[in-house]
Amino acid sequence: MLRLRRRAAEPEPEPTADLALEARDLERAFGDNRAVAGLSLALRPGELYGLVGPDGAGKTTTIRLLTGLITPDAGVAFIAGRRVAPGSSETLEALGYMPQQYSLYGDLSVHENLWFFGKLFGLSGHAMRERRDRLLEVTRLARFGDRRASALSGGMYKKLALACALLHQPRVLLLDEPTNGVDPVSRRELWDLLHEFLHEGMAIIVATPYMDEASRCQRVGLMHRGRLLAEGRPDELVRAFEHETLLLHTDDRDALEEDLASHDEVLAVSPHGSAVRVVVRAGAAEAFRRTLPEAIRLEAVAPDFEDVFLARVRDAETASGVGGPRG
Amino acid sequence: MDGLRRARAMALKEVMHILRDRQVLVFALGMPVLLLLLFGYAVSFDVEHIPLAVIDQDHTPQSRELRAAFVSGDTFVPVVETSDAEAVEPLFRRNVARIALVIPHGYGRALGRGETAEVQLLADGSDNTTASVALGYANALALSVNQRSLATILGTAEPPLSVRVRTLFNPGLESAIFLVPGLMVLILVIIAVMLTALTIAREYERGSMEQLFSTPVGRLSIILGKLGPYFVLGLVQVLLTLTLGVALFGVPVNGSVLLLFAVAAVFLLAMLMQGLLISVVARNQMLASQLALLSTVLPALLLSGFIFPIENMPPLLQGIANVLPPMHFVRALRAILLRGNGIAVIWPDVLALAAFFVVLLTLATRRFRRTLA
16 A cells, blocks of 8 residues: 655654653544543553543553554554554564453354464464463463353453453553453452563553552553543552542531532542542641531541542643533 | 465354354355245246136137137136126226237128228236236237238238247246346345455454454455455355256256356455445444445346346446446356357456456455554
C-alpha cells in the first residue's frame, strides 16, 4: 500500500535504551473527544504499572495505541525498542494483549484457543505443548482443557485469555481491565499470577477502574480525561498527599452529603459505613469544621489511595473550570 | 513461510467453526439439493396441462377434429365441454379453465365451402405465462390445420412453404437442463458471499478481530485462512450440483469438466472477495447478511440470464449485468455444459470474472485495515 511519509525532514524518533515500553506525548481524538491528550509512559522490564482511572478516562484508547490497533494523531510509542505501527510484527511479537471485551473463540475449547493463538505467534510442537501445560497448570485450567471457552465462568475465561496472551512469552503485557466481572477469589488469583510473571522480567500495564487494585502495582498513573494527573508509587502518592481526610459521623447521612456538595473546600465525598468520608483542601479543615452543626462528630483519618485519586480529579476539574463534585 | 503457517492455522480454525456449527453445514450442503429439487421438479417453465374449456356450437366432424387437435398433446386438458358461450367468463373467474376454445355455429360449413372459418380463443390474462404459451400453441395448431386445408384445396400433397424447427443442444427445450447452470450460480453466490461475509463480520462483532490484530498474523494470512475453507466448500457444491443435475435431470456435460471447475474457481474467488468487502465495510453480521443477500441473489436471479433474458432488458440493466459475475458465469456454464465449448469461446466471460475479482480484491484489501478506528 502506498503510504506518504510526511515531515520527512524530521529525524526518526529513537527509543530510550533499556525501556520495555515507552510512550511519548501520545495524542488521539475521536471527533471532538480527546480520548488521549498528551500521554507519556515509561516502563522498565519487570515493572508492573497500574493505569487507574474512571470509565471514559482514555485507558482503553491508551492501551490500543500501544498495540497499534489505533494510530495516534501525534506522538510515538516503542515496544521493546521498536516503534509501534499497525501490523508491525516486530512489536506485536514482543507484546501480549488482553482486551477488555471477550475476544477468544467461544465455540473452541480451552486447548484449541491456546493452540490457535500459539500458532499465530509461530509456536509449534514441543515448545507449544510445554508452555501450554505450564500455563494451564498455573491458571489451574488444566482440568478444563476440553471445555468450550463459552462454557467457562467469568474468572476462568479471563485466566484463559491471560494464558493466550502469555503463550509466546511476551516482553510486554497489556491488560485492559482484566478483573472486570471477576469474582474476588479469581481476582486475587489473577494478581498473584501477574506477580509471578514479573519475576521473569516482563513489563506489565494493567488498566483498571478499581482503586484497591492500584496498591498491588509498583507504580500507578492516575488517568483522567486523557491525561495523567499524577504518577508514582502508590504509597508515595498517599504519603505526599497534602489534603486532609475526615470521617463525619452523623445520624442523617443523606442530608449531610447534600449539604457538603455546596462546600468548595470539600474535594471528595464518599460513604463510609454509616459515616461520610470527605477530603478537605489543605489548610481549610479548621474553617470547614466551624461550618458544620454541633451534632456531627469529626474524626481525622489517614488518607488512602482512593482519597488521593478523587481529590486529584477534583483539582484537575477545578483547574480546567469544568465539572463539579461527582457523587 | 510464517505467513503460510499462520494462514493454515486460520484455515484449520475456520474448519473447526464450520464443523461445530451444524447450521452452516446443513445450509451449505442442503441448499443445493433443495434448490435443485425445487427448480428441477416443482418450478417448470414448460407449460403443460392447461385446463381448457371447449365451447362447441357447431357439432360437425370438422369442429370435433379441431377439438381433437387441441387435446391430443399434453398442453391442454379439456375440463368443460359445453355449447354455451356465456359460460366462459364464470369458468375463468372460478379458475376452472384458463383457456377457452369457441367454435361457432357454421364453422364446418364454412370450411367445406372453402370460406374463412372463424374460431375464437379466449385466454385468462391474469396468468401471463400460461396465456402467452397457450396462445402460441393455439396459433401453431391453427396454422397446421390451415396448411392441411390449403393442401386439400390446392390439390398438392405438400404445402408450398414448410418451416422445420430443430432445437440444438436442448432438443426437448426442457427447462431443467437450462436451469441447472443458473442454479449453480445462485447456490454459489449465496454460499460464497453470505458465509464469508458472516464469518469475517463475526470476528469484528465478537471482538476476536481485536485479538487477531494484536498478533503478528498478516492481513493476507487472515484472508487466505478465512476464505480458503469456503473456497473448497464452494467447489464441493459445484460437484454436488453438477452430479445431481446429471443424475436427476440428465443435464449433458458436453465440454471439459476440468474447464468447468476452473471457471467455477475464478467465479468463486470473485464472490469470496465480494463477501470480504461486505464484511470489512459492515463489521456486523446483521448488516453483512442483508448486504450479502441484496448484492447476490438479485443479480443472480434477475441479471444472470438464469430466468430472464438479458437481451430484453433496458441498456442500463444490461450494462450492470455485464459488469457483475453471475451473467458471465451462467453463459460460460451453458456454453461448456450444453454446447461443449472450450476456452476459445468462453474466454471473454472468464476475463470478465477475473477482472471483477481483481477490482474487488483491491477494494477489499484497501478497506481491510489492521486498526480498529
